[in-house]
Amino acid sequence: MKAGKLQFSKPNKYWVESSQKRYVPCAEDTVLGIVVDCKADNFIVDIKGPATAFLPVLAFEGGTRRNIPKFVVGALIYVRVVKANPGMNPELSCIDASGKAAEFGLLKDGFMFETSTGLSRMLRSSPMCPVLEELGKQLSFEIAVGLNGRVWLNADSPSTVVVVSNAIMNSESLSEVQQKIMVEKLLQRIK
Incomplete structure (x- = not known):
């Protein structure tokens, strides 16, 4: 048994997407x-x-x-x-x-922080993750997301790293619309 969101893809493939701390390695991750x-x-x-x-x-x-x-x-x-x-x-x-x-x-320089595996999968999802898409319109940064829940972030200024990492961490339990609103408010405050 596993708690989470039921996900599916077209050729009758179903799985439960959960948010957990422990990473279970799979080939091609x-x-x-x-x-x-x-x-x-x-x-x-x-x-x-x-x-x-x-x-x-x-x-x-x-x-x-x-x-x-x-x-x-x-x-x-x-x-x-x-x-x-x-x-x-x-x-x-x-x-x-x-x-x-x-x-x-x-990966040189930058800042690494840990998230849940569910959040890291959301950040790597396609189409583009709403948080990263909105932040990328206003700020310049590099990011590498591992499916094991680790995220590496690099930017020109430390304040950009702090803003982006906090936005990512706060986005886990928000819907797509709520994520966009949160990022807009966050970017208005720092201007």
């Missing part, structure tokens, strides 16, 4: 991970799951034994879950299905 340890063949990464994940040193675009990336413990990285089976640590990769780096890799 994009997540934000924190490097916990560096080994000779892989990096150990915390992705907020039941077990730490591993990122092979060759799972990068152009990755060879001579061209190994250097990550320090505590580095924030944007990765894709390649394998996720019960009883095994998930395997990660910094390349997409076509073998390109795309948007994956080290």
Whole structure:
């Protein structure tokens, strides 16, 4: 049993979308991970799951034994879950299905905060999330949203980071119309 919103897609696919803190890894999810340890063949990464994940040193675009990336413990990285089976640590990769780096890799600067998995799925939903759409019309910022409930945000000024992160955190229980109204009021106050 699971509480949440019933979601569906056209070819008779149904699921319950819930808001929870614990992330359960699934193949092809994009997540934000924190490097916990560096080994000779892989990096150990915390992705907020039941077990730490591993990122092979060759799972990068152009990755060879001579061209190994250097990550320090505590580095924030944007990765894709390649394998996720019960009883095994998930395997990660910094390349997409076509073998390109795309948007994956080290996230420098910025601010990372944690949300529920339901909110992170809403932020990644299509069509565009109302909060991000309205904020993007007035403010300039970069964002990376992981399905594990971690959000990375970078902007020119710290005040923009604070405004955007607070708007995102406050939008979880609001409808689309309420989200747009909240952002409009917020932007009027800071002008």
